Amino acid sequence: MSPLSGKRILLGVGGGIAAYKTPELARRLRDAGATVRVVMTRAATAFITPLTLQTTSANPVHTELLDPAAEAGMGHIELARWADVVLIAPATADLMARLTMGMANDLLTTLCLATPAPLCLAPAMNHVMWAAPATIANRDLLLSRGVRLFGPAEGKQACGEVGVGRMEEPSDLVQALEVLFTPQRFAGRQVLVTAGPTREAIDPVRFLSNRSSGKMGYAIASAAAAMGAQVTLVTGPTALPTPRGVTRIEVVSAQEMQDAVLKRIETCEIFIACAAVADYRPIATAPHKIKKKGESPMTLVLERTEDILATVNALPHRPFTVGFAAETEQLEANALDKLHRKGVDMVAANWVGGDIGFESDDNALQVYWMGGQRDLPRAQKPELAYSLLEIVAERFQAKDTQVSTDSRTHKI
Numbered sequence: 001m002s003p004l005s006g007k008r009i010l011l012g013v014g015g016g017i018a019a020y021k022t023p024e025l026a027r028r029l030r031d032a033g034a035t036v037r038v039v040m041t042r043a044a045t046a047f048i049t050p051l052t053l054q055t056t057s058a059n060p061v062h063t064e065l066l067d068p069a070a071e072a073g074m075g076h077i078e079l080a081r082w083a084d085v086v087l088i089a090p091a092t093a094d095l096m097a098r099l100t101m102g103m104a105n106d107l108l109t110t111l112c113l114a115t116p117a118p119l120c121l122a123p124a125m126n127h128v129m130w131a132a133p134a135t136i137a138n139r140d141l142l143l144s145r146g147v148r149l150f151g152p153a154e155g156k157q158a159c160g161e162v163g164v165g166r167m168e169e170p171s172d173l174v175q176a177l178e179v180l181f182t183p184q185r186f187a188g189r190q191v192l193v194t195a196g197p198t199r200e201a202i203d204p205v206r207f208l209s210n211r212s213s214g215k216m217g218y219a220i221a222s223a224a225a226a227m228g229a230q231v232t233l234v235t236g237p238t239a240l241p242t243p244r245g246v247t248r249i250e251v252v253s254a255q256e257m258q259d260a261v262l263k264r265i266e267t268c269e270i271f272i273a274c275a276a277v278a279d280y281r282p283i284a285t286a287p288h289k290i291k292k293k294g295e296s297p298m299t300l301v302l303e304r305t306e307d308i309l310a311t312v313n314a315l316p317h318r319p320f321t322v323g324f325a326a327e328t329e330q331l332e333a334n335a336l337d338k339l340h341r342k343g344v345d346m347v348a349a350n351w352v353g354g355d356i357g358f359e360s361d362d363n364a365l366q367v368y369w370m371g372g373q374r375d376l377p378r379a380q381k382p383e384l385a386y387s388l389l390e391i392v393a394e395r396f397q398a399k400d401t402q403v404s405t406d407s408r409t410h411k412i
């Protein structure tokens with residue numbers, strides 16, 4: 001289940017150009033299962049209309065401190081008590097300064113004073129304003145009071161200049177909030193995840209590959225990072241952004257993926273093989289584009305690639321290993337076969353070939369380990385990733401406890 005499921009998020013929108021990203025932010029928070037209520041400063045309404053945010057948040061938008069429509073005319077108190085967390089995005093230099101001073105001269109600053117909920121800011125401003133001594137002093141004071149800052153990011157700014165001051169992307173802000181509500185089950189653990197397809201070159205312009213989009217593996221990497229792990233993601237070619245807090249290693253072929261995994265496996269405690277790695281590759285890659293030759297059929301000779309998961313599993317000091325099984329028939333039998341034959345700690349099996357599994361935003365998993373099984377019904381991949389990692393955390397802990405008990409028994 002997503003850590004934001006059922007959470008009440010008060011989204012404060014400040015008056016900066018980055019406000020145009022907040023309808024997407026509200027939608028993504030709702031997709032993650034949160035209820036969103038929006039408060040806008042007057043300046044924010046110059047950049048984006050309350051109606052847009054009302055539509056994407058599915059709740060009325062609040063702009064006025066004294067609201068005759070609110071219970072007892074005390075909208076700020078009601079909103080302040082309602083929220084599980086307050087996120088201000090974009091947090092302008094002016095808003096940060098007013099929060100530092102404890103001012104209560106509009107609805108948003110007033111409810112920030114009145115709320116017991118954690119306060120998170122996503123600053124966005126020109127890079128010179130962000131580096132100004134006054135802003136630095138305000139930032140440090142807010143941090144010392146326990147306010148959390150998400151960003152700002154570096155890059156091209158609305159004014160055309162380049163520097164630190166861009167608001168974090170909506171997807172990154174959602175991940176940052178997820179961390180806030182996620183028990184740190186993997187705190188300090190090293191997790192290595194493979195994701196996406198591999199490409200096996202036929203000639204310089206053609207390759208063999210498969211339909212993996214990388215969505216499942218990226219969701220796992222993102223959730224593991226939110227649960228406190230140091231995550232390395234070894235990924236085949238995808239169009240997906242790197243999840244927040246994750247180290248991304250890009251590879252193309254099965255051989256490159258194997259090399260990248262083996263180079264990092266020694267320090268890894270949990271290995272999750274979600275990539276759809278090619279089982280076969282052309283025995284040779286043609287140096288030039290292969291030309292058509294009349295009407296006669298063409299034969300492509302393939303050889304086996306090495307099984308990365310099996311290689312990792314055969315290491316003398318192997319990590320806790322989680323394999324996937326992508327099946328179009330006999331899901332349970334094939335998953336159990338992989339569990340026993342490959343000797344992995346867990347197998348997450350999914351149906352592929354229909355409207356879930358490959359490419360789609362949804363998936364469903366049947367998870368197997370020695371002596372146990374659990375079904376994770378159809379859900380969006382990010383949500384499923386959390387459910388899967390809860391099971392991984394349980395099994396990893398059980399194995400860890402078993403190993404330390406065994407070694408104690410040995411010593412005695």
Ligand code: PMT
Nearest residue numbers: 212213214215216273276277307308309324325326358359
């Ligand atoms: O990327 P998406 O579009 O989100 O789709 C997700 C997914 C369907 C790709 C994913 O959920 C999944 O099932 N991944 C594993 C796909 C696969 O290759 O399954 P398999 O049954 O062929 O392989 C079994 C296991 O061995 C897998 O963990 C695989 O990573 C691993 N393997 C396979 C071949 C190989 N040469 N090396 C490997 O490590």
